[in-house]
Amino acid sequence: MSYVRTGAERLAADPALAGGARLGLITNPTGVLPDLTPTPDALLAAGVPLTALFGPEHGLRGTAQAGSSEHDAVDPRTGLPVHDTHELSGEDLDRVVAASGVDTLVFDIADVGTRFYTFVWTMYDLLASASRLGLRFVVLDRPNPLGGTVEEGPPLDPAFASFVGRFPLPVRHGRTAGELAELFGFDADLRVVTMEGWRRDMTWSATGLPWVMPSVNMPTPDTALVYPGTGLFEGTNFSEGRGTTRPFELVGAPYADERYAVTLNGMNLPGVRFRDTWFTPTFHKHAGVPVRGVQVHVHDPVAFRPVLTGLSMLHAARVLYPDDLVWTGDDLFLDLLWGSDTLTRCLEAGDDPRELCPPPGRPEGHLLYS
Secondary structure (H helix, E strand, O other), X not given: OOOOEOHHHHHHHOHHHOOOOOEEEEEOOOOEOOOOOEHHHHHHHOOOOEEEEEEOOOOOOOOOOOOOOOOOEEOOOOOOEXXXXXXXXXXXXXXXXXXXXOOEEEEEOOOOOEOOOOHHHHHHHHHHHHHHHOOXXXXXXXXXXXXXXXXXXXXXXXXXXXXXXXOOOOOEOOOOHHHHHHHHOOOOEEEEEOOEOOOOOOOOHHHOOOOOOOOOOOOOHHHHHHHHHHHHHHHEXXXXXXXXXXXXXXXXXOOOOOHHHHHHHHOOOOOEEEEEEEEOOOOOOOOOOOEEEEEEEEOOOOOOOHHHHHHHHHHHHHHHOOOOOXXXXXXXXXXXXXXXXXXXXXXXXXXXXXXXXXXXEOOOOOOOOO
């Protein structure tokens, strides 16, 4: 079976693609070659002058839960210093990068194709640092597991910019990390080591690459597929399935009942069906409490529209349980996830939020692949 050749694999074969004398690699467990050799090991073996490692949210080893990271340390495999970048930006991030002594930052982390997943914003913040510090920035490109033919949802309102969205992208953005780096438009010495063999219409299985969990609650490509929609439930008191073996595919609450699955199936949403189910989260929302809800079963990934599906699920929950469904977080996290307050205002008014979702489009601008 043929497979996509990633930017990391190309750099390991040709170290001159990055340039630089002191490289700092931004990576996590997804930074591997097709044979599962970690990218730091492969690059060092190829003679790439790595001098530092940088970890994002969840950490270099991927052990931390959402909103957390691993502390600065020394990587036992390579002996390189590890710098924690999570929750750092601006001058604070500049100080960490400058103190590392690198002249080139290299990004090798798999994204999942959803605007509110934070790894591309780590890239964004470090690109900004590279621009201010006069450093080269290299992206080792990887596939978008949702493909690259569809973008879905309205763009983020800059007034709601945060670490779950710093640039006006739609919720499902349809781009690779390299394409996003080009799109962000920083005045930096940016290089993208492109993939070979990736097409925009590829499903994950068609890439021939191993799936490595990008974070602790993103266990499978199926999770990534539903995440642009069901991830919105993170801003509510509905469980989004954290603390189960099928996060973001299981959604429910102690106050939900059999009407939820019946209502959702009655909407005849494209490419998906809903199974009435019970589950008990082992941690996070409603830990140890049996809750009722649905499992999202995607039967046609091409037709499936995750953002439309998530809006429909929120709408049904608000209609069925108006006194129970509430928004969570001091900063109204649902607004930050959606990228504006239009969704919460729509739901509170009793309107149908699906009207907020424009027809799916094709990504445009700074596209590196056909």
